[in-house]
Amino acid sequence: MSIRFPELVGSIVEAALSPHPVDRYLELVDPMLTWRDLRAKVVAVEHPTPRTVRLGLRPTRQWQGHEAGQYVQLSVVIDGVRHMRCFSPANAATDAEGDLELTITAHDDGFVSTYLRDHARVGMVVGLQQAQGEFVLPSQRPAAMVFVSGGSGITPVLSMLRTLVAERYAQPITFLHYARTSEDVAYRAELAALAAAHPNIDLRLHHTRDAGDGHFTGAHLDDIAGFDDAQMFVCGPPALMNAVEEHYDTTGMTQQFHKEAFTLAAPIVVDPDAPVDGELSFLRSARSTTNDGRTILDQAESAGLSPESGCRMGICFSCTAIKRSGCTRNVLTGETDTEADTQIQLCINAPVGDVEIEV
């Protein structure tokens, strides 16, 4: 689509005087020319393993940088619908300058991850949100570090490792990583090179499908240098996180323990004993559906709506909307809420009876 300069100026003036954001007009000229929106251009695409895609992203000037371990919300339009997902930059902490590196593992039935693996191209422009999250290195660096990651969970802890290496952190670092096979380790060569170049890095790769010592056992934490004074950062699939945490709890370890999940440990289930009735009304869209007990986000999507959403597990808050009336149940905690005109997260709240929501 082309647009002439006088028309563009006219549109921008009109936009400044109207509720339509200026960025809707600027993107007609160049999607990277934004007034408020943070976006990023894909500047590199690699496929380090068959299941992963590594993207280099160059953000627009609004980018404020990230701390090692934080995540960003990336949005991409697929078949005319914008989808948002969280990804943790794998590069060392950045200030407002500098590109981001995302490594995305495609899940067999994963909508956005398989789309990006198969369709991401240099020049593609994606939506971005500023980095967020509390899974970060302590500002006072600890006397030793232990990182445990599985599969795609390597990204935030690799960012931490790269940050510590860039800072010339000289204390012991133990890096345990679990992958299906050695071919599935997205950063195998770099990890090996870092361990070879830095005697303080103890790299322990475990493969769960190759012959070998497989899944996590407490023995994998044996003989770790500086263990008693270390802080532990764990990120990976629920089974790995649970096993490490259980070990941590039962052995009375005293290290500070930090964890980040990419997905819910257990799928959200409808409480079989909870009565399921009522009408769920989406006020802004003037639609309603008979409550089937699932989360409001799931029911909205089944009703053909596409409310903004990200993590689908209650951490990113991108699906927050105003509940005008009715009772909702937080499916993670079981708590109910009857307050009117209150903000709720659609992905972790289910209606109890009639509910009106601004979607």
Ligand SMILES: Cc1cc2nc3c(=O)[nH]c(=O)nc-3n(C[C@H](O)[C@H](O)[C@H](O)COP(=O)(O)OP(=O)(O)OC[C@H]3O[C@@H](n4cnc5c(N)ncnc54)[C@H](O)[C@@H]3O)c2cc1C
């Ligand atoms: C804070 C945070 C940081 C993240 N960082 C990264 C990252 O750096 N790299 C990366 O590859 N992913 C990361 N993720 C996961 C990512 O946001 C998506 O959940 C993942 O890419 C799947 O999205 P999808 O659209 O392909 O799958 P969907 O279409 O949303 O889901 C399809 C199916 O896959 C299952 N599924 C979804 N996510 C996962 C998962 N993580 N593990 C196992 N099964 C899953 C769903 O239960 C569902 O059955 C992160 C998630 C969070 C919350």
